Amino acid sequence: MAQHETCSSWLLVLSLLSIIVSFYRVSCVNLDHENGYISAVGDSGMRRDGLRVAIEAWNQCNEVGEEVPKMGSPRVADCFDVYKASPKSQGENNCSLCNAIPYMLVHRVTEEENRLGIGKSFLGLEKKAILDVNHYAVQKEVYLGSKCQVEDKPNPWQFWMIMLKNGNMDTYAAKCPKNGLLSGPYGPDNNFPCFGKGCMNQPLIFHNYTTLQGANRTTLKGSFYGTWDLHSKSRTENNSSFYSVKWKKELGKGSWIFHHVLKTSNKYPWLMLYLRSDATFGFSGGYHYPTRGMLKIIPESPNFKVKFTLNVIKGGGPNSQFYLMDIGSCWKNNGKLCDGNVTTDVTRYSEMILNPETPSWCKPDSPKLCPPYHIFSNGSRIHRNDTIRFPYEAYHMYCAPGNGEYIEEPNVHCDPYSNPQPQEILQILPHPVWGDYGYPTRKGDGWIGDPKTWELDVGKLSQSLYFYQDPGTTPAIRKWTSINLGTEIYKDPNQVAEWTVTDFDILVPK
Numbered sequence: 001m002a003q004h005e006t007c008s009s010w011l012l013v014l015s016l017l018s019i020i021v022s023f024y025r026v027s028c029v030n031l032d033h034e035n036g037y038i039s040a041v042g043d044s045g046m047r048r049d050g051l052r053v054a055i056e057a058w059n060q061c062n063e064v065g066e067e068v069p070k071m072g073s074p075r076v077a078d079c080f081d082v083y084k085a086s087p088k089s090q091g092e093n094n095c096s097l098c099n100a101i102p103y104m105l106v107h108r109v110t111e112e113e114n115r116l117g118i119g120k121s122f123l124g125l126e127k128k129a130i131l132d133v134n135h136y137a138v139q140k141e142v143y144l145g146s147k148c149q150v151e152d153k154p155n156p157w158q159f160w161m162i163m164l165k166n167g168n169m170d171t172y173a174a175k176c177p178k179n180g181l182l183s184g185p186y187g188p189d190n191n192f193p194c195f196g197k198g199c200m201n202q203p204l205i206f207h208n209y210t211t212l213q214g215a216n217r218t219t220l221k222g223s224f225y226g227t228w229d230l231h232s233k234s235r236t237e238n239n240s241s242f243y244s245v246k247w248k249k250e251l252g253k254g255s256w257i258f259h260h261v262l263k264t265s266n267k268y269p270w271l272m273l274y275l276r277s278d279a280t281f282g283f284s285g286g287y288h289y290p291t292r293g294m295l296k297i298i299p300e301s302p303n304f305k306v307k308f309t310l311n312v313i314k315g316g317g318p319n320s321q322f323y324l325m326d327i328g329s330c331w332k333n334n335g336k337l338c339d340g341n342v343t344t345d346v347t348r349y350s351e352m353i354l355n356p357e358t359p360s361w362c363k364p365d366s367p368k369l370c371p372p373y374h375i376f377s378n379g380s381r382i383h384r385n386d387t388i389r390f391p392y393e394a395y396h397m398y399c400a401p402g403n404g405e406y407i408e409e410p411n412v413h414c415d416p417y418s419n420p421q422p423q424e425i426l427q428i429l430p431h432p433v434w435g436d437y438g439y440p441t442r443k444g445d446g447w448i449g450d451p452k453t454w455e456l457d458v459g460k461l462s463q464s465l466y467f468y469q470d471p472g473t474t475p476a477i478r479k480w481t482s483i484n485l486g487t488e489i490y491k492d493p494n495q496v497a498e499w500t501v502t503d504f505d506i507l508v509p510k
């Protein structure tokens with residue numbers, strides 16, 4: 001693979017200590033010419049010093065529901081550019097002061113902007129959204145995106161998105177629609193944890209802005225961290241949930257290292273933490289609002305690959321559904337594109353669960369949690385009732401969209417509440433059938449103590465996976481508006497997951 005870095009300098013004249021010095025912004029464009037592939041993400045391989053990262057927090061149905069007092073709307077960004085003194089132009093007198101001036105960071109989003117919450121106006125906010133917590137967050141994300149946006153070809157991009165989700169649901173509060181339709185209070189429902197009123201709260205979000213650290217001030221470091229246990233006295237306290245994402249990079253060298261920690265608690269036993277590359281405009285996976293993200297090109301099956309290095313340090317216990325890859329898209333059951341109508345749009349997810357403790361619920365004697373058929377990499381199709389040849393162990397589970405009218409029996413519908421629209425989920429496990437796509441073939445591959453650089457043919461795999469469509473309809477073009485990596489600790493208190501991600505990239509044909 002041939003990788004060329006072309007760096008352009010952007011000159012800016014500053015008056016500093018009444019001496020004119022010129023600064024340049026280090027902006028590098030990564031041109032990846034591997035077999036005619038180019039990067040679909042703005043920050044190819046996570047190598048750009050001037051980081052763009054944001055965080056968002058969701059409740060059970062991917063909304064805000066209620067803001068945490070004094071925290072603002074749960075959308076926060078850390079975006080900056082790096083400047084360095086340089087001689088005014090080549091051939092001029094060597095300027096000793098220039099060499100003494102260190103690198104400096106110019107942040108694009110202020111603390112005040114990050115703390116924006118309902119009731120506070122900002123440029124572009126629609127009047128009707130000012131007291132609507134859900135719409136406010138959407139518009140704040142778009143606003144932060146405008147601050148962070150990087151111009152690029154073929155499209156501008158904004159940031160990596162860290163996503164948090166609290167799985168608690170107060171069924172009596174009726175905050176979540178059912179398959180996209182309004183629904184009333186009900187309960188009790190043991191499917192959802194909830195300690196009582198207010199259990200769907202957003203987390204505290206603390207932010208250490210990126211700064212230059214180390215003896216030579218050449219190490220970039222920053223973080224987001226917090227807890228859902230709003231009243232916990234310390235984050236090391238037992239029964240207190242915790243998350244943190246720290247990022248670190250040496251100036252001009254290598255990849256950003258994203259270090260993640262997620263801990264569940266008694267009150268918050270079901271939590272999620274992902275690093276997402278989302279669409280830069282339009283909808284992204286699981287979301288019926290415009291988002292901002294990293295995908296300057298939306299990858300389309302069967303032609304794209306995802307590369308990254310993953311080091312799982314702590315697994316998060318037996319119920320940590322660690323997603324080596326989580327892809328999200330949306331199309332209607334008739335194969336048409338989604339348009340934001342939550343009763344007919346259907347979110348489609350597929351996930352490879354890396355945790356070797358995750359069992360297969362798809363079984364020969366109980367096929368309801370299996371997809372109707374499996375397609376091998378050679379194209380041959382095997383029905384799930386073919387108990388000799390169907391690879392049951394390759395599937396954790398399949399669940400069908402709640403609004404599908406012709407779903408093969410027997411079947412199980414997906415949770416109707418955890419998404420703003422109906423959803424379909426296909427979860428796969430390490431197995432030899434996925435080997436041709438570069439996916440793990442044995443349980444334990446790439447797990448704790450086995451850090452790995454993956455090159456996944458997600459495009460080809462996602463083209464071959466089963467997804468529901470009404471009979472006789474034209475197959476949907478599978479465009480993946482969210483490509484994510486992270487864990488969902490499912491109803492298991494006091495578990496800790498910890499992992500790092502580096503060198504993330506998505507490659508599409510030129």
Ligand SMILES: *[C@@H]1O[C@H](CO)[C@@H](O)[C@H](O)[C@H]1NC(C)=O
Nearest residue numbers: 087089090091092093094095
């Ligand atoms: C500046 O000084 C350094 C060493 O002090 C030297 O290597 C370099 O060639 C000089 N550059 C110019 C433009 O004079």
Ligand SMILES: *[C@@H]1O[C@H](CO)[C@@H](O)[C@H](O)[C@H]1NC(C)=O
Nearest residue numbers: 213214215216217218219250
């Ligand atoms: C700081 O810079 C000096 C001189 O370039 C180098 O020898 C040293 O290893 C650097 N220290 C760190 C912590 O990077």
Ligand SMILES: *[C@@H]1O[C@H](CO)[C@@H](O)[C@H](O)[C@H]1NC(C)=O
Nearest residue numbers: 207208222223224225244246
């Ligand atoms: C945030 O910064 C403070 C002060 O520098 C430091 O003590 C703390 O460990 C940092 N927290 C995280 C999660 O990075």
Ligand SMILES: *[C@@H]1O[C@H](CO)[C@@H](O)[C@H](O)[C@H]1NC(C)=O
Nearest residue numbers: 237238239240265266267493
């Ligand atoms: C944690 O919660 C459990 C159940 O609510 C309780 O039995 C235990 O004493 C708690 N531990 C601490 C250290 O608070």
Ligand SMILES: *[C@@H]1O[C@H](CO)[C@@H](O)[C@H](O)[C@H]1NC(C)=O
Nearest residue numbers: 234235236237238239240494
């Ligand atoms: C927290 O729980 C662990 C394991 O149960 C125990 O070893 C530790 O002492 C507890 N810490 C506190 C502060 O209660």
Ligand SMILES: *[C@@H]1O[C@H](CO)[C@@H](O)[C@H](O)[C@H]1NC(C)=O
Nearest residue numbers: 180339340341342343344345
């Ligand atoms: C959504 O689609 C349904 C079914 O086609 C239709 O009845 C409804 O009016 C649509 N809703 C909106 C807001 O367009």
Ligand SMILES: *[C@@H]1O[C@H](CO)[C@@H](O)[C@H](O)[C@H]1NC(C)=O
Nearest residue numbers: 376377378379380381389433
């Ligand atoms: C395709 O692969 C499957 C699984 O390896 C095998 O059973 C089947 O015979 C192959 N079909 C063809 C047409 O090669």
Ligand SMILES: *[C@@H]1O[C@H](CO)[C@@H](O)[C@H](O)[C@H]1NC(C)=O
Nearest residue numbers: 372383384385386387408409
């Ligand atoms: C398996 O399912 C297919 C499609 O529904 C059906 O045609 C076939 O008869 C079934 N075979 C058995 C053994 O049940």
